[in-house]
Structure formats: C-alpha cells, structure tokens
Amino acid sequence: MVASTILSAADEARATTAADTEKQVHPRASAKHAIRVRLALGLILLDMLAITAATGFVGWLRLGEVTSNRLTTLLILILPLYFVLAVQREAYRPTAMISATRSTRRACFAMLAASIIAIGLGFVFKASEDLSRVVVVAGTLASCVALVLSRALYARFALARLGGSPDSEIVLVDGIQPPDACSALRIDVEQIGLAPDINDPMMLSRIGGMICHADRVIVACPLERRAVWSLALKGAGVNVEVLAPELDAIGAIGATHYHGTSTALVAVGPLNTVDRCLKRMFDLSIVLLALPMLAPVMILVAIAIKLDSPGPVLFAQNRVGQGNRLFRMLKFRSMHVGKLDHNANKLTTRDDPRVTRVGRFIRKTSLDELPQILNVLLGDMSIVGPRPHATGALAGDSLYWEVSSHYWNRHAVKPGLTGLAQVRGFRGNTETDRDLINRLQADLAYLDSWTIWRDLVLVLQTFRVLVHRNAF
Structure with missing residues (x-):
C-alpha cells in the first residue's frame, strides 16, 4: 500500500502537541550512561592514588624514602597489571561500584594477583634485585587496606549519584x-x-x-x-x-x-556502555583527523553549488535515527530549489531534471554526503552504521517498513556515513522489495557481529566504493 503523504502538517502539529503533553505529564528518564562513565573514571583514579599512597607509605617506613627507584619500579609493574586485572574482574562495573562488599573483594583479588605476577616478572627479567620482597608484600597488604577503605566510601558516593540504582x-x-x-x-x-x-x-x-x-x-x-x-x-x-x-x-x-x-x-541493546564509548571515540578520532583534509574540498563544493544554481548550499532532511528518533541529516544540495524531495517519495532517475549539473557530479562521487560529518560531531550519526532513510522512502510501490516487519530493528544503533550494505554494493535506488531486503539483511548482520575492528575495516573498504554506478 502506497502512502500518499507521510509527514503532513496535521501529523507534525499532533506530534508537537503530544510532545508538550509528555513533558507536562511525565519527566524523561535521566541519562545514567554519562554518570556511570564518570564514576568509573573517578574510581580508576582513586585506585591508582590509593595503591601509590599505600606503597609510598610502606617505602617510607621500610626504606626511609618515598621516591626511590625501587618503589618506582614496583609501581610501574603493579599499576598496569592491577588495572587490567581489575577490568577483567569487572571491578568497575556499575553493580560493583555501588556495592562495598563486591567492590572491595574484586579490587583486593586484582591487587593480590598483580603483586604475584609482578614478582614473577621481576625474576624473569632479572629485576628482582630492585624489588624488596618485604616492600612488595607489605605494599600489597597496605594497598588492599587502602582499596577497602577508599572503595567502601566510594560505593556510598556512587550509590547516591546513581539515585539508588545503576x-x-x-x-x-x-x-x-x-x-x-x-x-x-x-x-x-x-x-x-x-x-x-x-x-x-x-x-x-x-x-x-x-x-x-x-x-x-x-x-x-x-x-x-x-x-x-x-x-x-x-x-x-x-x-x-x-x-x-x-x-x-x-x-x-x-x-x-x-x-x-x-x-x-x-x-537487547547491541552495544554496552564500554562499546558505546569506544565507538564514539572512534567516530570523533576519524572526524577530527579527516576534517582538516576535507575542509578545502567542502569549500570548493560549496562554491561550485552557489555558482551553478541559486539557493542554499546545504539541504536538511528528516531521517530516522537511533531508537527510531527523527533527526535532521545534512547534505550538499544537489537539486534545484523548488524541486527538492523532502520526504524522498520520488526516486531519482538517470538524467533527472531535478538534479543540477554540479549535483550529478557530487552524487556520483558521494561528495554530497560530506556535511554529514557534522551530524557525527553532533552525535546524531556514527562513521559506520546502517544508512539513515527518509520516512517516505519507497521500495517499488511500498514504504520501507511495509516490506519487512524487521525494518525498524536496524535503528538499534546510530546511522552511519557508510555501512556493511554499502560496502557490499547495495546502494542506489530501491526499485524492488529485494533491493531493500538485501540492505536490511546486511544492516542486521552488522548489528549482530559489531566490533570496533570491523568498523575500521569497513571504513577502509569504503574507499573503493566511493564512486558508484547506481548514483545519479
């Protein structure tokens, strides 16, 4: 069934009214993701300080100094080992941070294991003469005491900051x-x-x-x-x-x-808190590295658009983003003003009269997508993910969500500049149901097997499909 119009003025008015009602009747859930990340970072810093202070105190009692080479060697070995083992023991998970018993038990286990490994490494690399066994043992016990005291207090603080629940x-x-x-x-x-x-x-x-x-x-x-x-x-x-x-x-x-x-x-959300942080850092790293190189190209494209046809340089369109929420996606304008298809109800055809001369080139080379790096900076999009679709996009004569009931599942993560579907060649117009199903299967496969390394591989593979024959 073809919907003649998707986002009518009446629909938008009703949505605005409903949104106002929601704000009046119910507050939105507070975002605890950022709080949990800050608490975990604070606890990591507290652990490092507790171990350093306890070891320094033991060194002062035993050696009469706090900054000796032996203590420095010990801390260089202990601190990284402790951190890795504490992460492996899930000592920084929210459920551990708010429980004094669980938190201190996992931290002490990591500390004891780190000390044993440090002693072993000292013998293997013949650094044992720089390590006093008394200092190592006493420093380990003192560090455990410091971790118990600091983490017990921190658990109360974390519980209060999280409102009683992680x-x-x-x-x-x-x-x-x-x-x-x-x-x-x-x-x-x-x-x-x-x-x-x-x-x-x-x-x-x-x-x-x-x-x-x-x-x-x-x-x-x-x-x-x-x-x-x-x-x-x-x-x-x-x-x-x-x-x-x-x-x-x-x-x-x-x-x-x-x-x-x-x-x-x-x-189930496909990405946990750590994965979301990794993906966001990956996005920002790519954008900040690429922006200085892409800025001159974007300026030239903007000038060409202004010289070629009257109207704005950028075109903003509602697209479906993470969690099915609508956002404004940016592109370089490739069509004549007055002929823009804001709901993407009409497929672009070869030699489409709506497309400008510059528009044909930037669509063919994917340069029209460059402004979306701003969407990535704003957090609406990711570098890699399912491509965002317009609400009125059609596969043949059917709206996308009419083709498959699994269509909305693809929005469990942020939409991307590129994705598995694009690398596999599923680009251009969706003239049949099969065109959309191919993309949907690739998008869902990406969700099921996400890793940060796969994102990197997909970015590298994207360079060979930047220019594609299905774009016009």
Whole structure:
C-alpha cells in the first residue's frame, strides 16, 4: 500500500502537541550512561592514588624514602597489571561500584594477583634485585587496606549519584499495573496517547525520544498487545522486557524478573556502555583527523553549488535515527530549489531534471554526503552504521517498513556515513522489495557481529566504493 503523504502538517502539529503533553505529564528518564562513565573514571583514579599512597607509605617506613627507584619500579609493574586485572574482574562495573562488599573483594583479588605476577616478572627479567620482597608484600597488604577503605566510601558516593540504582528503568503501562518500584519511571501510554504502531514513524519517533536514555524498558500490557509492543521496540537500542506474570508459576529458566514478577526479554541493546564509548571515540578520532583534509574540498563544493544554481548550499532532511528518533541529516544540495524531495517519495532517475549539473557530479562521487560529518560531531550519526532513510522512502510501490516487519530493528544503533550494505554494493535506488531486503539483511548482520575492528575495516573498504554506478 502506497502512502500518499507521510509527514503532513496535521501529523507534525499532533506530534508537537503530544510532545508538550509528555513533558507536562511525565519527566524523561535521566541519562545514567554519562554518570556511570564518570564514576568509573573517578574510581580508576582513586585506585591508582590509593595503591601509590599505600606503597609510598610502606617505602617510607621500610626504606626511609618515598621516591626511590625501587618503589618506582614496583609501581610501574603493579599499576598496569592491577588495572587490567581489575577490568577483567569487572571491578568497575556499575553493580560493583555501588556495592562495598563486591567492590572491595574484586579490587583486593586484582591487587593480590598483580603483586604475584609482578614478582614473577621481576625474576624473569632479572629485576628482582630492585624489588624488596618485604616492600612488595607489605605494599600489597597496605594497598588492599587502602582499596577497602577508599572503595567502601566510594560505593556510598556512587550509590547516591546513581539515585539508588545503576540503571535507568522505564515502565510503559498499557492496561496492566506493574509491581511498584521506587527508582523506575512510569509512563501511562494511554494518558499521553502513545501506541505501538509500526506504520507510524512519527509515533515511533515519540516513543524513541521518551525511552532513549533508559537502560531497561518494561512493558506492562495484555497478552494480545505484547507482539505489537515487541515489534515497535526492537529498534530501540535498549533492553526491552514484556511483563509476563504467568511465567511466575512455572519458573521459566530463560525469564528475567522485575521486582518479583517474571518478564520476557524481547530486545537487547547491541552495544554496552564500554562499546558505546569506544565507538564514539572512534567516530570523533576519524572526524577530527579527516576534517582538516576535507575542509578545502567542502569549500570548493560549496562554491561550485552557489555558482551553478541559486539557493542554499546545504539541504536538511528528516531521517530516522537511533531508537527510531527523527533527526535532521545534512547534505550538499544537489537539486534545484523548488524541486527538492523532502520526504524522498520520488526516486531519482538517470538524467533527472531535478538534479543540477554540479549535483550529478557530487552524487556520483558521494561528495554530497560530506556535511554529514557534522551530524557525527553532533552525535546524531556514527562513521559506520546502517544508512539513515527518509520516512517516505519507497521500495517499488511500498514504504520501507511495509516490506519487512524487521525494518525498524536496524535503528538499534546510530546511522552511519557508510555501512556493511554499502560496502557490499547495495546502494542506489530501491526499485524492488529485494533491493531493500538485501540492505536490511546486511544492516542486521552488522548489528549482530559489531566490533570496533570491523568498523575500521569497513571504513577502509569504503574507499573503493566511493564512486558508484547506481548514483545519479
């Protein structure tokens, strides 16, 4: 079925009104991702200071000095080993940071193991004469005491900063009352007019905007509505569970729980906090390295566009981003003003009269995509990820989400400048359902097997497909 119009003025007005209502009725979930990262970095620094201070104190008692070469050698060995082992023991995970017992136990284990390895390395590399066994043993014990005291105090601080829970939880109430939870934000979907309609991108964007900062979303709805909620939230990029109290009696092994009531896990965010930080650092590194080289090219393209046809240099269009939320994607304008297709309802054809002379060249060479590095800087996009689509894009005569119910799943991560689908050659117009399905399969394969190294490989592979015959 072909939709004649996707984003009418009435739809946008209703969305604005609904958004205002949401802000008045329910606050959005607080973003705890950044808090957890800052707390972990603070704890790493605290550990390093505690070990250094404890070792220095032992050195002062035993050797009469704090800055001897022997102490420096010991710390150079101990600190990196401790950090690696503490990470391996998950001593910096949020659940460990807020528990004094769990936190100190993991830290002390890492400290003891680091000391044993340091002694072994000292013998192997004949540095044992620089290491006093008494200082190593006493320094290890003193460091454990310092770690216990500092981490016990830090656990109380972290618990307070995280509001009593390491995760942000949202409960979507749709006809069933869930168990009480002090830390969870409840949203009555009927009260603010939310519905899991996978044929309404504006609705999915509203839902995505409300849950984007959550770590865990629980849906309390009747049995007959679980399937539609599951489909609507597959691309949310967060852990989504459906309340299933009937599982309580059978003790299902695969079930999770929400305050004593069983839940069925229906969606999982593909990237954890560490992965998200790695991917963001990768994005910023690439952009900051590339921007000085691309800036002259972008200036020349901008001048050519202005000389070729009247109108703005940039073209902004609504695209579907992470969590199904709409964002404004930037491109160099390649069409005549007045003929721009803001909803991408009409496919671009060869020798399309809407495309300018400069537009044909920059579309063929992908130069029209360069302004999207600004979207990456703003955090709306990533270097690598599924390409963002317009809400009115068609595969043949069907809207994208009408072709496959799995379409929305691709939005679990940020859209990218390039992706696995583009490297595999699935570019250009989607004239048939198969054209879209090929891209969708590649996008979902990327989500299932993401690693930071694969992102790097895809960036390198992109250079050989920058110029493509399907662009016009």
